[in-house]
Amino acid sequence: MKKRSSGKIQEKLLELWQADTQREQEKSERILESKNEWFDKYEENYGNEPVKSISPKKRKVDKSTGNKNNTRRQSFPRSRSRSRKLRLREFFGNTNYEDGSLVRNKKGTNPQPNRDKHLEEYINCLKQTANTNIVDSHVKSNLPKSQQKTIKKLQNDESIIIKEADKGGGIVIMDKDHYKDMVLNQLEDGLFYQKLNGNRDKSTMSKIRKLIKEYSDNLTDKEKDYLKNFEVKTSNFYGLPKIHKSKEIQDHVENCDSMYIKINRPTDLKIRPIIAGPSCSTQRLSNLLDILLKPLCIKVPSFVRDDMDFLNYIPDRVPLDTILILNSAKGFLPILHKSEKMKDLVDKSQLIGSRRQAPNLKKLLTRAQFSTQKVAEIQKCGDPRCGTCEMLEVGQSKTLKSGTVIKPNKSMNCKSENVIYCATCPTCNKNYIGQTNRLIDRVRVHKQQIKDPSIRNSPCSEHFDRCGKGKFKIYPFFKMWTEDKIPREAKEQYFIELYKPALNRK
Ligand SMILES: [Zn+2]
Ligand SMILES: [Zn+2]
Structure with missing residues (x-):
């Protein structure tokens, strides 16, 4: 402050400060008051149950009054998908699907808002409270960079394989060739394992399709779609080292006083075989059978x-x-x-x-997949009735019209889900980049739009109709790590800006 500043200025400042503190105090009093009010209301409704044990979904908007004061402050990082879920629940009801299907494929169904005005009010309240409480979904790692690097290095070290122990939760680091020997040793036992000529996934799927046809009258269309149309992934086989059964290791442990032991390949170490197939060909059928059999379980004495x-x-x-x-x-x-x-x-x-x-x-x-560093490749699914196979471009890379070569980040086929794809005009080779949760559905939509100009919403359909003579080729090249639509749309936008495909321009 300059010398000219007299007492007057200081007085003025003091006044300002006091006004400021006064405002702050009033503000915190108001907050305290509203908090108390909230707690009073809460106690009225729930007595003295602990606050955290009540989840928001149990609270419903009072249908008769639509009273929005019932909504509690709560953070919802993904209020958009939650809104959709709420509307879906209202749309389909809480139990089975409206056509009586027990299972079905997830669809991109987005029920129109405003079917139920109380529900809409509830959704609006949720959105408002959620927006004030945005939680960053990207949680920062609490490990220093150097340690993260070391972990990456260990993950990618091709000479070793890291597995958890079969019992006891220890970590076992093995030479990869030793592990491979143990696995092969196991698999060569002809009593339990049979050597196949090639991958059986396709033939299993065709057996399932035959079965579905045979029992066609007992299944709804959605159930059939669920059982047939999904991304089949071959199950992984791996082994967990049974270190508790190995005498060599146990002896070593007893004579050793440290956090870890180091031992030359023990000759008596065996592995427990595990077959993990979360999306194997029969997984969906098993799920349906599970639903059908569950009601019978109560007849089992140990139930x-x-x-x-x-x-x-x-x-x-x-x-x-x-x-x-x-x-x-x-x-x-x-x-x-x-x-x-x-x-x-x-x-x-x-x-x-x-x-x-x-x-x-x-x-x-530790991971199930035995990395063989295969190059990602796009392949046809081989289903004889697949409408996508004929449009699908296959191979390990694709050259865009601009000359840029794109390579897929994962191996995919017609049934791949949550992907970014490139559609190409067969006549002039111009490209279009889009995203979809199910490639087969997207191909269907493009085909419909080419046939019927009234439902077109992207300029590429008009082009494929006119220049491509009603045809186009499709090449999925980026598989998302999540089913969420928002990051997928962001990624789509990223690729459109990166490759600037001609048919995305309006
Ligand atoms: Zn196909
Ligand atoms: Zn063209």
């Missing part, structure tokens, strides 16, 4: 129906030092207290809570 049923199985008396392990102590405690006998039995202090594990080194470094 436990629900929490109360479970309580009936708990013995009247157990030894004093019995330990009860609960999957989620907080959620389970009220259930246990429903039973008088358990209430006396369960002492809170003796409960061991178990949680889902956070990502750790073991999870980061």
Whole structure:
């Protein structure tokens, strides 16, 4: 402050500061007041249940009044997809699908807003509260860069393979060729394994299609679609080292006083074979069978129906030092207290809570896939009735009209999902880049738009009709890591700006 500043200025400043603090104080008082109000209301509705145990989905908008004050402040990072889910639930109801299908493919169905005005009001409230509380979905790693690099290096080290131990949760680092020998040793046992001529996924799928045709009358169209049209991935075979069964390792452990042991290839180490096929050819059929068989499970003597049923199985008396392990102590405690006998039995202090594990080194470094560093390739699915096979461009790369060569980030076929694709005019080779959650659906839509000008919403359909004489080629080249539409659209935009395909211009 300059010398000329007299007492007057200081007075003025003091005044300003005081006004400022006054405002701040009033503001915090108002916040406190509204918080108290909220808690009062909360207590009225829920008594003294702990705040966190009530999830927002249990709260419904009062249909008769549409009272939006019922909505609680809560952060919803993805309110858009949540809104869609809510409308879908209203649209389809909570139980089976409207046509009676037990299973079906996920679709990009977006029910129109404003079917139910109370629901819309609820959605609006959610959006407003969510926007003030945006949570960044990209959580920063808490590891320093150098350690992240080391982990990457270990992951990509082709000379070793890292697996969890079959029992005990230890981590085992093996020479890759040693692991390979053990796996092959296992697979060469003709009693349990049979050598196949090539991949059987396609023939299994055609058997499933035959089966569906045979029982066509018993399945809805959506169920048939669910069973037939999905991205088949061949199951992985891997082995977990049974270090607890190896005498050589056990002896070594006993004579060793450290966090880890190092041992030359033990001759008596065996592996437990695991076949993991989360999207193998029969997975969908198994899921449907599971749904069909579930109602019959109650006939099995060892069946436990629900929490109360479970309580009936708990013995009247157990030894004093019995330990009860609960999957989620907080959620389970009220259930246990429903039973008088358990209430006396369960002492809170003796409960061991178990949680889902956070990502750790073991999870980061062990994986089912035996990396063979295959080059990603686009292939036809081979289904004789597939409408996409004939349009699909195959191979490990594609050259755009501009001369740019694009290579797919993953191997894909007609049934691939959540992809960015390039559609090409067969006459002039001009390109169009788009995104879709299901490639076969997108090909269908493009075909419809080419046939019917009234439903066209992209300029490329007109071009394919006129210049391509109603034909186009399609090449998926980027497989998304998520089913979410928003990042997919962002990626699509990124590629459009990168490659500037002629047919994306309006
Ligand atoms: Zn196909
Ligand atoms: Zn053309």
